Amino acid sequence: MDELVRNATARLLDSGNVAALIAGVIAFALVLNRGTWLPLRNVVTIAHEGGHAVVALLSGRKLNGIRLHSDTSGLTVSTGRAHGPGMVFTLLAGYPAVSLLGLGGAWLVTSDRARWMLWGSIALLVLVLLAVRNAYGVLSVLVTGGALGAVSWLASPPWQALCAALVCWFLLVGGLRPISELGRKRRRGRAGDSDADQLARLTGIGGGAWMFLWFLIGFASLLVGGFWLLLMPQV
Structure with a gap:
């Protein structure tokens, strides 16, 4: 274990890949700053609702549509049994989906497959777009996909890698902030129909436990x- 840590540390120091670290710092700033977080939170909402939609389909439920709102909230509607594992997993999926997408993207970037990450993200956005049922949602998905498409078409490979790393950092950091926001709303009694509270009613396990898991x-x-992003191929 010590040898693994020493090798990883040496690789990080030898790579001189300060760009990946800077991308991480920028992502933290974008998430923590209210002025940048509010518009960029739409990206997190897209990933969150997409997670609900994918798991709903995988669990055998019928996906009726996704709605994305200008206040950065969202709603995924599916029909099927009101109780049981399918409903539980569908509700469970939203918050972790953001972080897990960031993790998967980080693996691709650090494997020198930044363009795969960009095109994979665009493909997922196309699938979400097919399920969106309101104008603001369509606009949000098109703007996000257009930005990623511009990077993948126009940027050089080093810039593609750097932008892909920034997106991954943003999803990894941005996946945590909505959980803390939900916690504040629940303490004020303003989130009675949140994913956590619906899970609590379905399973008998308190909403706080689900939030802790997320x-x-x-x-x-x-x-x-x-860790993977800091060891990505030098850009």
Whole structure:
């Protein structure tokens, strides 16, 4: 274990890949600053609702549509049994989806497949677009996909890698903030129909336990994904 840590540290120091670290710092700033977080939170909402939609389909539910709102909230509607594992997993999926997408993207970037990450993200956005049922949602997905498409078509490979790393950092960090926001709303009694509270009613396990699980998944993804990104091929 010590040898693994020494080798990783040496690789990080030898690579001189300060750009990946700077991308991480920028992502933290974008998430922590209210002025940048509010518009960029739409990206997190897209990933969150996409997670609900994918798991709903995988669990055999019928996906009726996704709505994305200008206040950065979202809603995924599916029909099927109101109880049971399918409904539980569908509700469970939203918050972890953001962090896990960031983790998967980080693996691609650190494997020198930044363009795969960009095109994979665009493909996922196209699938989400097919399920969106309101004008603002369509606009949000098109703007996000257009930005990624511009990078993948116009940027050089080093810039593609750097932008892909920034997106991954943003998802990894941004996946945690909505959990803390939900916690504040629940303490004020303003989130009675949140994913956590619906899960509590379905399973008998308190909403706080589900939030703790989401936080653990997000924090672990940030640690692992951040480690991978800091060891990405030098740009």
